[in-house]
Amino acid sequence: MKPTDTSNPEYFHKVVDCQYACPAHTPVPEYIRLIAAQRYSDAYMINWYSNVFPGVLGRTCDRPCEPACRRVRVESEPVAICRLKRVAADNKDDIRSRLPEIPQKKNGKRIALIGAGPASLTVARDLAPLGYSIDIYDNQFAGGGMMRSQIPSFRLPIGVLDEEVNYILDMGVNATFDVQVDSLRDILAKDYDAVFIGTGAPRGKGLNLPGLEDARDHVHLGIDWLASVAFEHTNRIGKRVLVLGGGNTAMDCCRTSKRLGGDDVRVVVRSPFEDMKASPWEKEDAMHEGIPIYNNHVPREIVVEGGALKGMLFEKVEAHYDEDGKRSLVPTGEDLVFMEADDVLMAIGQENAFPWIERDLGIEFDQWDMPVVDRVTFQSGNPRVFFGGDAAFGPENIITAVAHGHQAAISIDLLCRGESVAQRPAPRTNLASQKMGVHEWTYDNAVAPDPRYLVPLAPLDKTLADRKMEVELGFDQDTGYKEAERCLNCDVQTVFEELRCIECDACVDICPTDCITFAANGEEDELRTRLSAPAGNLAQDLYVSDSLPTQRVMVKDENVCLHCGLCAERCPTGAWDMQKFLYNVNGTLA
Amino acid sequence: MSYQIPKFRHPELPVNELGYTRAAYEGAISTLCAGCGHDSISGAIVRACHELSIEPHKIAKLSGIGCSSKTPTYFLGNSHGFNSVHGRMPSVVTGAAMANRELLYLGVSGDGDTASIGMGQFAHVIRRNLNMVYIVMNNGCYGLTKGQDSATADEGSASKKGDANPFSAIDLCGAALQLGATFVARSFSGDKEQLIPLIKAAMSHRGFALIDVISPCVTFNNTPASTKSYEFVREHAEATGTVDFVPMRKEITTRYTAGAAHEVTMHDGSVLHLYKDADKLDPFDRRSAMLALMDHQNDGTVLTGLIYLDKDSRDLHEVLETTQRPLNQLDETDLCPGNRMLMNINASLR
Numbered sequence: 001m002k003p004t005d006t007s008n009p010e011y012f013h014k015v016v017d018c019q020y021a022c023p024a025h026t027p028v029p030e031y032i033r034l035i036a037a038q039r040y041s042d043a044y045m046i047n048w049y050s051n052v053f054p055g056v057l058g059r060t061c062d063r064p065c066e067p068a069c070r071r072v073r074v075e076s077e078p079v080a081i082c083r084l085k086r087v088a089a090d091n092k093d094d095i096r097s098r099l100p101e102i103p104q105k106k107n108g109k110r111i112a113l114i115g116a117g118p119a120s121l122t123v124a125r126d127l128a129p130l131g132y133s134i135d136i137y138d139n140q141f142a143g144g145g146m147m148r149s150q151i152p153s154f155r156l157p158i159g160v161l162d163e164e165v166n167y168i169l170d171m172g173v174n175a176t177f178d179v180q181v182d183s184l185r186d187i188l189a190k191d192y193d194a195v196f197i198g199t200g201a202p203r204g205k206g207l208n209l210p211g212l213e214d215a216r217d218h219v220h221l222g223i224d225w226l227a228s229v230a231f232e233h234t235n236r237i238g239k240r241v242l243v244l245g246g247g248n249t250a251m252d253c254c255r256t257s258k259r260l261g262g263d264d265v266r267v268v269v270r271s272p273f274e275d276m277k278a279s280p281w282e283k284e285d286a287m288h289e290g291i292p293i294y295n296n297h298v299p300r301e302i303v304v305e306g307g308a309l310k311g312m313l314f315e316k317v318e319a320h321y322d323e324d325g326k327r328s329l330v331p332t333g334e335d336l337v338f339m340e341a342d343d344v345l346m347a348i349g350q351e352n353a354f355p356w357i358e359r360d361l362g363i364e365f366d367q368w369d370m371p372v373v374d375r376v377t378f379q380s381g382n383p384r385v386f387f388g389g390d391a392a393f394g395p396e397n398i399i400t401a402v403a404h405g406h407q408a409a410i411s412i413d414l415l416c417r418g419e420s421v422a423q424r425p426a427p428r429t430n431l432a433s434q435k436m437g438v439h440e441w442t443y444d445n446a447v448a449p450d451p452r453y454l455v456p457l458a459p460l461d462k463t464l465a466d467r468k469m470e471v472e473l474g475f476d477q478d479t480g481y482k483e484a485e486r487c488l489n490c491d492v493q494t495v496f497e498e499l500r501c502i503e504c505d506a507c508v509d510i511c512p513t514d515c516i517t518f519a520a521n522g523e524e525d526e527l528r529t530r531l532s533a534p535a536g537n538l539a540q541d542l543y544v545s546d547s548l549p550t551q552r553v554m555v556k557d558e559n560v561c562l563h564c565g566l567c568a569e570r571c572p573t574g575a576w577d578m579q580k581f582l583y584n585v586n587g588t589l590a
Numbered sequence: 591m592s593y594q595i596p597k598f599r600h601p602e603l604p605v606n607e608l609g610y611t612r613a614a615y616e617g618a619i620s621t622l623c624a625g626c627g628h629d630s631i632s633g634a635i636v637r638a639c640h641e642l643s644i645e646p647h648k649i650a651k652l653s654g655i656g657c658s659s660k661t662p663t664y665f666l667g668n669s670h671g672f673n674s675v676h677g678r679m680p681s682v683v684t685g686a687a688m689a690n691r692e693l694l695y696l697g698v699s700g701d702g703d704t705a706s707i708g709m710g711q712f713a714h715v716i717r718r719n720l721n722m723v724y725i726v727m728n729n730g731c732y733g734l735t736k737g738q739d740s741a742t743a744d745e746g747s748a749s750k751k752g753d754a755n756p757f758s759a760i761d762l763c764g765a766a767l768q769l770g771a772t773f774v775a776r777s778f779s780g781d782k783e784q785l786i787p788l789i790k791a792a793m794s795h796r797g798f799a800l801i802d803v804i805s806p807c808v809t810f811n812n813t814p815a816s817t818k819s820y821e822f823v824r825e826h827a828e829a830t831g832t833v834d835f836v837p838m839r840k841e842i843t844t845r846y847t848a849g850a851a852h853e854v855t856m857h858d859g860s861v862l863h864l865y866k867d868a869d870k871l872d873p874f875d876r877r878s879a880m881l882a883l884m885d886h887q888n889d890g891t892v893l894t895g896l897i898y899l900d901k902d903s904r905d906l907h908e909v910l911e912t913t914q915r916p917l918n919q920l921d922e923t924d925l926c927p928g929n930r931m932l933m934n935i936n937a938s939l940r
Contacts, residue, residue: 074598447596502820504625504808505780509633513600533600550824564596572625572808 001524003546003553006495009429012581014541015558016491018081021068023403025585026050028065028081029491033443035088036484038477041095043088048095050585052122052168052402053147055160058086059472060151062248062279062397070488073537074513074560077452079486080475087480089160100129102171107131109416112192114181117145118398119198119389121168122405123412128171130413135192136175141231143169143177146200146390147398149227150249152256153468184357184385194384194412197357197371198401201390205349207244211302215309215344219302222253222347229256229467238342239263242312244299245347246276251286253345258289259467266339267293268312270329272319285471288457289464298329300336302344311340350395361385370394377421378408386411410586425586434492434578435568441578443489445565453483489563493581496554498545500575503552507567507576508532513560516567521553531557595619607643615640617667621660625812627779627805627820628658628727632665634782635696635725638789639666644694650686651696654679654708657734658700658727658805666696677708680715683722684906690916691907694793695722702732705741705760712762716769716798721905723792723799726762727779729807730818737810748815749807762802763897764883767876772903773799774879775896778823779806784895787835791896794835796857797903804892823892830871830882830895834863854901862899873899 004011014020018028027046034043047054061082069078109132113120116138124134142148143165147156169175181187187195204221206212212219218238222245228234241262243254246269257265267286269276273295276283287293297314304310313336317329352370357363362382364372371380373387380387388404390396411421434442456473457463463471475483508516514533521527524542528535535542535557545554568576595616603611615636620629639649646668653659655676662671670693674682683695704712704726715724730743739747739755742762748754766774773795777785785803792799804823806812812819817826854862870885871893872878879898886893913920 074601446594447598449597502625502808502812503780503824504627504806504820505630505633505782506625509629510595510620512596512598514603515600534602536602549821560598560600562596562598566595566619570620570624570629572623 001521001527001542001544001553004541004543006543009427009583011541012429012431012493013427013583015493016581016583017068017070018065018079019491019583021064022051023064023400024051024406025403025583026065027491027582027584029487029489030582031088032079032081032084032484032487033489035084036444036481036487038481040088040091041093041098044092044095045098047085047088048167051399052125052405053118053164053398054085055089055164056147056156057398058082058084058089059156059160060147061085061399064399070490070560071486074488074562075449075451080452080455080483083455083472083475084480084484086474087477087484090474091477091480096167099167099171102128103131105131106133107416109133109193110135110191111412112137112187112190112195114184114187114195114197115145115199115389115391116140116143116165116175116177117198117200117389117401118147119391119401119405119408120145120196121165122402123196123198123388123409124171124173125168126406126409127412128168128173132416134173136173137179137181137187138175138177139180141177143175145198146223149230150223150252152226152230152252154255154259154463154466154471155252157468157470182356184361188361188384192384193416194386196386196388196408196412197391198387198389198405199354199391201350201352201395203351203353204346205351206346207299207348209299209302211304214304214307215302218309218342219344219346222249222345223350225345226252226256229260234260236260237262240311240340240342241265241345242339242341242343243267243345243347245269245349246271246278246293246295247347247349248278248282249350250345250347251278251282253347254286254291255289256467257343257345258291258464262343264340265291267291268297268299268314268339269293269295270298270317271327272296275319275327289460294339296329297337303338309341309344311338312344313338352391352394376407376424377411378404379411379421383415406585427586428584430582431493431495431579434580439569441492441565443492443578443580444485445489445492445563445578447488447562447564450482450486452486453479491581491583492563492565492578494543494556494561494563494565494567495577495579496543496545496556497575497577498548498554500573501545501548501554502573502575503548503550504572506570506572510566510570512564512566513562515557515559515561517555517557518548518550518552519555520551521547527555528557531555533557535559593619606640608645610640610643610646612636612640614646614668615666617662617664620664622657622664623733623807623809625808626657627729627803627807628661629664630779630782631725631727631785631803631805632661634779634785634789635665637782638786638793641786642790642793644793648693649696650693651698652679652683652686653698654700654703656700656703656732657729657807658698659703661727662698677703677706677711679703679708680711680720680724684715684718684720687720687722687906688912689918691721691912692916695720696793697722697724699724699726701726701728701730701740701742701762705762709741709760713765713769716766716771716800718906719770719772719797719903719909721796721798721907723789723795723801725789726800726802727805728762728802728818729805729811730816731807731811733807733810737807744817747817748813749811750809750813752813752815754815761883761887762800764880766800767880767883767898771800771898772797772900774898775800776802776804776892776894778804778827778892778894780820780824781827781894784829784833787833788896790835790860791833791856791862794856794858794860794862795899795903797900797905826891827894828886828891830873830893830897833896835860854899857903871897873897874901876900
């Protein structure tokens with residue numbers, strides 16, 4: 001193998017599994033250390049610069065970082081990264097004085113943002129401090145988009161959302177609410193320098209089942225129903241509720257039903273339980289509230305008697321997987337199952353809809369009627385029009401929308417300065433030794449088995465009685481500290497300098513997880529078979545040095561490195577050093 | 591500051607026949623200087639014992655005084671241990687081995703503990719062919735007292751202070767051969783591929799097995815002018831051959847070229863394969879071994895590998911015809927057979 005090029009910022013970035021997995025690449029270990037040091041405001045600001053909505057995300061993020069966490073590979077449960085983010089948000093001081101200053105004198109460029117969801121607000125947050133004049137248009141009465149309309153208050157209190165939305169709206173952004181934009185041509189006619197479309201995936205999918213016409217009053221689309229609850233148009237639901245679908249919207253629907261009078265609330269899903277799209281913790285939360293999940297049930301008919309909804313018929317199926325892992329649901333042949341219902345909520349997916357975008361504006365639409373958008377620049381066929389969030393490539397999540405917003409903001413700034421949007425700024429990185437003494441490091445390098453701490457919940461009877469009462473109480477400071485200490489500090493890198501190495505093997509002998517080998521070089525596949533310990537996780541890189549005096553190379557399997565620093569402590573010549581790698585994505589603010 | 595090794599281990603560590611991973615054979619975190627060769631030897635001992643599937647409680651590790659003699663804390667944390675008096679480890683092992691012949695005795699010593707204060711004990715334990723493994727962690731200096739030249743420092747070799755050693759060196763392997771040792775090997779802490787099979791072979795040998803391991807002292811004796819530095823040993827080591835150790839219970843799967851290897855069946859049924867590189871050396875002939883040692887000494891090279899093995903070794907228990915049952919398991923009725931037996935013995939002498 002060729003020596004690893006550690007000057008490429010992506011090499012060490014990939015070692016920080018959580019940060020690498022995060023769409024916005026938030027420097028996770030950096031803020032977790034600050035939480036452990038009780039520097040909550042500092043931890044919050046690192047988050048705020050990177051992901052814009054730390055308080056919201058600390059409660060609602062899809063947490064792609066957690067399955068990636070190294071702790072999964074060496075212990076079992078990941079660090080509760082998401083809930084630690086909430087600890088920073090809950091315990092911070094008033095941070096308004098630390099927000100970027102907004103120039104009085106504008107730069108003369110005007111930007112329109114359609115939709116006031118997480119993607120648009122991120123664009124506003126990134127561009128307002130640079131002197132851009134920003135107009136936001138949204139059809140809801142306040143900003144936040146789906147964070148306001150679709151996430152129930154028992155998961156995300158309105159106050160938390162308002163605070164973080166207002167940090168941005170207070171940047172001199174000109175927001176127009178309760179307005180439906182029904183023509184992009186009209187917007188473009190207002191001579192904006194750029195237009196960003198962050199209108200989400202606003203249309204819920206429905207199932208056209210027999211009986212639907214007669215039961216229409218009691219069959220609702222999940223996201224529309226959640227919005228009407230959030231905006232207080234709906235405050236009741238029948239006693240018996242069937243929720244169709246296995247995603248997070250279905251979980252929000254069933255839990256909300258339970259709070260609005262639903263007594264016998266059931267989730268019914270076509271797929272096996274394990275294949276459900278909902279995050280495992282959201283399924284757990286629903287079941288904790290006494291909501292059963294019926295899997296392998298395909299809806300067949302809505303049963304109406306005497307003009308009134310009686311219930312639904314389901315066909316039982318089994319999942320079969322072919323050699324490629326492709327699933328087919330095969331009926332078991334049993335009788336159809338009847339379930340009684342007063343109301344049915346369909347939460348089987350949502351899609352984009354752009355009836356308001358004229359098709360002659362230079363924006364190309366593909367066979368699924370989705371706009372063709374560049375995955376790096378977020379620019380559409382019309383160079384002045386950008387897309388982000390769910391509007392760009394279909395439904396994802398908040399953190400992805402934020403990541404899109406950052407990149408679109410960079411593109412808009414480049415466009416307005418007359419530069420090429422393809423020329424992306426490089427990430428800002430820093431690599432610095434953490435050595436303080438012979439055996440002392442700036443970070444807490446001791447690593448011990450320590451199971452994940454549970455987030456305490458409010459009493460079930462109280463939360464079920466109040467739709468707005470937050471279920472999760474969040475970690476207190478002590479538990480937050482303990483959970484923060486579970487972090488392995490993967491951003492503190494093991495940096496190897498071959499010229500200093502005397503090949504004494506001290507690092508090989510001390511490494512608790514047998515990451516290090518000195519061996520003759522070879523091709524990666526073959527080299528992996530000769531290492532000190534099995535190296536079968538191909539998703540994790542091998543760190544390979546240049547040739548040493550004995551013609552061997554140092555090979556380190558990054559897979560289960562604990563970042564404990566013992567290799568560096570036992571190295572007599574300082575060939576190993578623990579260096580903190582800070583990676584800030586190429587944002588306009590960081 | 592790290593006072594402990596993290597408890598996490600690689601999740602796919604291999605287990606031995608007893609179901610243990612290597613972790614069961616590890617010890618506390620080392621407090622020796624970073625880069626000390628001794629730590630590598632500790633690592634090799636851990637791996638050898640794990641791969642041999644020895645139950646940890648069937649091993650006793652004993653040592654004297656010195657950097658080397660601190661190391662038993664850093665390996666085999668689940669085994670019996672005894673830190674004895676300076677240079678007196680062989681006496682303690684002798685006592686222990688006499689009392690309980692069922693344990694595997696691993697003595698760890700240094701060049702000072704062996705070639706200076708312990709020279710007398712070293713000589714006599716070899717003469718008696720006590721069934722033990724005797725590992726010398728040999729760095730040619732007194733590291734614990736700031737690196738003075740030891741009795742194994744080569745003439746002309748200079749440590750950190752810079753003065754060339756004016757005295758001739760004691761060659762422990764040569765001395766052991768002269769004293770009648772039945773297993774003599776030399777190795778290098780930086781060469782685990784050679785060291786681990788040698789430790790395994792020594793553990794399977796019945797009788798006294800010496801492994802003199804050159805183990806650089808990074809703090810005081812890893813200088814360009816030292817003959818016990820990492821660089822010097824790497825450049826000047828010449829192996830007697832390759833040693834491959836096959837434990838008794840393992841099937842022999844590697845194919846060996848006929849004639850190229852000596853196959854030696856050890857006392858416990860394990861098999862040792864020796865691939866000879868050094869033409870002149872016959873490792874089963876004491877005179878040839880002594881000659882090879884002297885030749886290499888004259889050339890300024892370091893002969894490593896298995897130097898001598900007596901296939902017909904008879905250890906102290908055999909020579910003394912002691913009881914098969916360990917002495918510490920004999921109770922009063924065994925040891926004091928009663929008045930009638932005494933009368934019989936007395937009568938037989940009349």
